[in-house]
Amino acid sequence: MNTLRQLLPRLLPIAGWLPRYTVQRFGADLAASVVVAVLLIPQSVAYALIAGLPPQAGLYASTLPLLVYALLGSSMTQSVGPMALTSLMTASAIAPLIASGMTPQAAAAALALxxxxxxxxxxxxxxGFLTHFLSLPVVSGFTSGTALLIAAGQWHTLFADAASFGVIALALLVFSSDGLPRLLPGGRSSWLLARAAPLLALILLTVWAAWHGGISTLGSLPAGLPGWQWPAVTLEQARSMLLPAMLVGLVGFLQSITIAQTLALQRQETLQPDQELIALGASNIAAACVGGLPVSGGFSRTAVNAQAGAQTPLAGVMTAGWIMLAALWLGQWLALIPKAALAATIMLAAFKLLDWRMLRATWQFSRRDVAALVGTLLATVLLGAVEGVAIGVLLSLALFIYRTSRPQVVQLGRLPGSEHFRNVRLYEVETHPGVLLVRIDEQLYFGNTRHIESALTALLAEHGDVRDLVLVLSAVNDVDFSGADWLMRLQPILRTRGIRIHLAEVKARVRKQLERGHVLQALDGEVFLSSHQAFCTLATGHTPDYEI
Amino acid sequence: MNTLRQLLPRLLPIAGWLPRYTVQRFGADLAASVVVAVLLIPQSVAYALIAGLPPQAGLYASTLPLLVYALLGSSMTQSVGPMALTSLMTASAIAPLIASGMTPQAAAAALALxxxxxxxxxxxxxxGFLTHFLSLPVVSGFTSGTALLIAAGQWHTLFADAASFGVIALALLVFSSDGLPRLLPGGRSSWLLARAAPLLALILLTVWAAWHGGISTLGSLPAGLPGWQWPAVTLEQARSMLLPAMLVGLVGFLQSITIAQTLALQRQETLQPDQELIALGASNIAAACVGGLPVSGGFSRTAVNAQAGAQTPLAGVMTAGWIMLAALWLGQWLALIPKAALAATIMLAAFKLLDWRMLRATWQFSRRDVAALVGTLLATVLLGAVEGVAIGVLLSLALFIYRTSRPQVVQLGRLPGSEHFRNVRLYEVETHPGVLLVRIDEQLYFGNTRHIESALTALLAEHGDVRDLVLVLSAVNDVDFSGADWLMRLQPILRTRGIRIHLAEVKARVRKQLERGHVLQALDGEVFLSSHQAFCTLATGHTPDYEI
Known part of the structure; x- marks a missing residue:
């Protein structure tokens, strides 16, 4: 019984917070729910359009998934729904299904499922650790690439009717979202006004367009609540969609977990990553059941939810309520929104996703990280959003492997008066003829033994008088079968040249591996605890007395 | 002029050895060429059958490619021709082309091209370094898998006519290749007899089959030299074949370079791996032009060539000459070879490829290496030879990456009386409350920062009184952008808990990376030369005087 009481809040986080719910918390959640709903209604419609879906799909995806997340999610402030990155990935992932005759909405629901x-x-x-392989440069390159694709995709809609209207819409939205907040004084009402300003601008543009006429609008939205449906998808389709669906899910999860972790840290709450996976997975299945599109937590909406004072996932439930009401009663008004105004909203959001800062930072850091960022960006723009993520991950792993395949192999010498050994090229150190200390700066594995052998051969050629070669393994964390086999084969080769191999600073794990590979048993030389011990013993014949 | 004289033997190795050719060498090369030709004639025919090609394709592939290799190869003893592994890969790679209507021989020539x-x-x-990513367990698993496939493929042919003939053929060949050599005394004539025994057995079986009748034979081989032909292959076909062709090439090259390097080492000759790639590439194009199949250097044939006394690649030219003579005049006799006898030869060669030794060795070594071996073996048997290699490489890289994503993070303490620090769980060491020394045993990169953070968090939870956290980076060889960014984000988190981060034993390369990532500039604590310096300074307030 006690175990159940401990386990239940882990499996069903709502069981942890609901019993302690208070009236104060209700007030805070209610207020936050209104603010988020005001943000979400136009956003959800816009993201549906990015995915190539009818506007109501975005609204539907902002209803049931929020209820499911409230039940299962471990973050107190996360707000889920359709997001820009995953919406564009959705468009790219469902294209083959649409080509084979499915409706876009059915295909998006299948993808969400x-x-x-x-x-x-x-x-x-x-x-959940799979998301660790989405490196920062890859995520940044993918985000920027997606932003460019989204912006380019809206260009035509923005200027379809009257170029002047497009320009005005863009200018007004830029002002309301960027200029106005800077002009306002601090304080809560200013904050609320700044949040509401883009919506007010959208309403203004809608009224103006209705007044002027000749501007194409969203057109009729079906009024009413989403109907329950189980996505019809064959096993063959499911198999062909599995990889894109996994990538959409992982990108969405990465977004969710990043913002949720930041907020949990600030608010000193704990987050269970695996529970978040389950909650987000169930939310997506819920999105599928109401004819929506893939959902995830998003940076801006979750931040707004937290800043607006949300205390528990009940805020999300209430947000879902408002959006259902909007779906019920606002359909005819939403229909009047000019397409160009929504395109401007989307374009603006896209430009904010462009990640110049990271490009500059990686540029200063290393060519490898720039290559991962730019490669992912180009793959995203040229090949599509799903392909972009996949290529980015593979590219960054390939660059990592390439790096590990060409490790540093450096000669060491003793810092005068100390027991420490450093690179002879960088420090003024003592060496001894006949004794060569060499540090290998990487695990020994199949990918780098031949590179290390070349580097060793070059060092031995520089020092023709070497009789004792000490391999300092302080930076070798792991040896695989090929690495151990290489050491075994190296020894007789050097023996014919009159050189003994010794080892020093062998970590416990590596020592076990070398034993299992029979390297230690066959070693001509000795295994020293430290470079210092090896140097003293081989150069002076005196072994320091701390040997254990 | 001098430069040309130096460069020419590198680009065209024949220019290096031909001017110094002697009559003694000619005699040795001639003798070796006869021995190798006797080995190659049945082998070439057998490997053509493995690839699903008419027998003459194997003979043709043993003519012009040998001449081209003699011109360009840098190994004095390498003998190229069709090989078991690449022949089976050929069968697997050309299957789609044959399905689309190409003849097997044209498809194999296109693959060779x-x-x-x-x-x-x-x-x-x-x-050439790409072959480094074929780890020993992968090559072993692939070789054993291929052996099983080859043996299974011959089963039906061996017992097609009369089970008794199959059994006798197998027994006779096993005796001639395994039993007889053990019974013979040492010495050169015994060695030659042992080499010739399998051929004699084959001849015996052929005579017997002709005598008895009712045993199906190879049937007519076109007499005459191979005709010159340029493989007809469309750009579309070339693209679809590129990956399999690259894998066939790399596996062949790996085989060639492994045996050539071993022999060059024994004979104190030098080998140029990139020149070997060029020589093998040109040899394969030559194979394509005479209607052959992909060729490579092989273990047994090259070893026999070297043991038979070959001094220069001219031995290969002469071998090619004997095989051309065989193609011209032996066609009618080769046609009489019973298919079952060749099947027995192939099966025997396949069983010798089975690599039990490596399976046992990896089994003792690590689960990771066993997984790579067995995974490759299964993929080869279940999915095919080309897929097997590809999956093996990806699997071994994935296992490597998984390992790097979960590094050891260990607490260090001082070995009493020394300046050395070791894992507190394994050694009797001194620690100091408030100061935690932690060694991270892997590069810091996007794939492992979160794992390291969890491990650090666990260590800090064990030691609630820590004020100074010293990250000992002796085993950190590289930091990527995500790693540096993680350190930047870790610092303010620990600062709120009253913990300062220090670094120790930072390698020059890592120091530069941390500078470029602005980590050093933002560091709350200090950068110490050694763990010893950090420990003394933080625990006792006294800094050792060797600081530089």
Whole structure:
């Protein structure tokens, strides 16, 4: 019984916070829910358009998934719904299904279902670590590439009717979202006004367009609540969509977990990553069941939710309520929104995603990280959003492997008066003829043994008088079978040249590996605790007395 | 002029050895060429059958490619021709082309052409290091898997006519290749007899089959030299074949270079790996032009060539001459060889490829290496030879990456009386409350920062009184952008808990990376030369005087 009481809040986080719910918290959640709903209604419609879906799909995806997340999510402030990155990935992932005759909405729902099932599976198998392989440069390059694609995709809509209207819409939205907040004084009402300003600008543009006429609008939205539906998808389709669906899910999860972790840290709450996978997976399945599109937590909406004072996931439930009311009663008004005004909203959001800062930072850091960022960006723009993520991950892993395949191999000498050994090229150190200390700066594995052998051969050629070669393994963290085999084969070769191999600073794990590979048993030389011990013993014949 | 004289033997190795050719060498090369030709004639025919080609394709592939290799190769003893592994890969790679209506021989020639072009390109771009990613367990698993496939493929042929003939053929060949050599005394004539025994057995079986009748034979071989032909392959076909062709080429190159390097080492000759790529690439293009199949250097044939006394690649030219004579005049006799006898030869060769030793060795070594071996073996058997290699490489890289994503993070303490610091769990060491020394045993990169953070958090939770955290970076060889960014974000988090981060034993390269990532500039604590210096300074307030 006690175990159940401990376990239940982990499996069903709502069981942890609901019993302690208070009236104060209700007031805070209610206020936050209104602010977020005002933000979400135009955003959801806009993201549906990015995915190539009818506007109501975005609204539907902002209803049931929020209820499911409130039940299962471990973050107190996360707000889920359709997001820019995943919406563009959705457009790219469902294109083949649409080509084979599916309606866009059915295809998006199928994608949400498979993506949700994949996330659930990852959560149950504790595979959340897979997102660790989305490096910062890859995420940045992907985000910027997606932003460019989204902006380019809206260009035509923005200037379709009257160029002047497009320019005015863009200018007004830029002012309301960027200029106005800077002009306002501090304080809560200013903050609320700044949040509401883009919506007010959208309303203004809608009224103006209705007044003028000749500007094409969203057109009729079906009034009413989303109907329950189980996405019809064949096994063959599911298989062909599995990889894109997994990538959509992982990108969405990465977004969710990043913002949720930052906020949990600030608010000193704990977050369970695997529970978040399960919650997000279930939310996506819920999105599929109401004819929506893949959902995830988003930076801006979650930040707004937290800043507006949300205390518990009940804020999300209430947000879902407002959006259902909007779906019920606002359809005819939403229909009047000019397409160009929404395009301007989307374009603006896209430009904010462009990540110049990271490009500059990686540029200063290393060519490898710039290559990962730019490669991902180009792959995203040229090949598509799903392909972009996949290529980015593979590219960054390939660059990592390439780096590990060409490790530094440096000669060491003793810092005078100390027991420490450093690179002879960088420090004024003592060496001894006949004794060569060499540090290998990487695990020994199949990918780098031949590179290390070349580097060793070059060092031995420089020092023709060497009789004792000490391999200092302080930076070798792991030896695989090929690495151990290489050491075994190296020894007889050097023996014919009159050189003994010794080892120093061998970590416990590596020592075990070398034993299992029979390297230690076959070693001509000795295994020294430290470079210092090796140097003293081989150069002076005197062994320091701390040997253990 | 001098430069040309130095350069020419590198680009065209024949220019290096031909001017110094002697009559003694000619005699040795001639003798070796006869021994190798006797080995090659049945082998070439057998490997053609493995690839699903008419027997003459194997003979043709053993003519012009040997001449081209003699011109360009840098190994004095390498003998090229069709080999078991690449022949089975050929069968697997050309299956789609045959399905689309090409003849097997044309498809194999096209594969040899593309494979040769890829090797040439790798050689010119100095990409020979790609073979480093074929780890020993992968090569072993692939070889054993291929052996099983080859043996299974011959089963039906061996017992097609009369089970008794199959059994006798197998027994006779096993005796001639394994039993007889053990019974013979030492010495050169015994060695030659042992080499010739399998051929004699084959001749015996052929005579017997002709006598008895009712045993199906190879049937008519076209007499005469191979005709010159340029493989007809469309750009579309070339593109679809590129990956398999590259894998066939790399596996062939790996085989060639491994045996050539071993022999060069024994004979104190030098080998130029990139030149070998070029020579093997050109040899494959030559194979394509005479209607052969992909060729490579092989273990047994090259070893026999060297043991038979070959001094220069001219031995290969003469071997090619004997095989051309065989193609011209032996066709009618080769046609009489019973298919079952060749099947027995192939099966025997396949069983010798089975690599039990490596399976046992990796089994003792680590689960990771066993997984790579067994995974490659299964993929080869279940999915095919080309897929097997590709999956093996990806699997071993994935296992490597997984390992780097979960590094050891260990607390250090001082070995009493020394300046050395070791894992507190393994050694009796001194620690100091408030000061925590932690060694991170891997590069810091996007794949492992979160794992390291969890491990650090756990260590800090164990030691609630820590004020100074010293990250000992002796085993950190590289920091990427994500790693540096993680350190930047870690610092303010620990600062709120009253903990300062210090660094120790930072390698020069890592120091530069941390500077470029602005980590050093933002560091709350200090950068110490050694763990010893950090420990003394933080625990006792006294800094050792060797600071530089």
């Amino acid at each position: 498979i993506s949700g099932a994949a996330l659930l599976g990852f959560g149950l198998l504790r595979l | 593309i494979s040769g072009a890829a090797l040439l390109g790798f050689g010119l771009l100095r990409l």
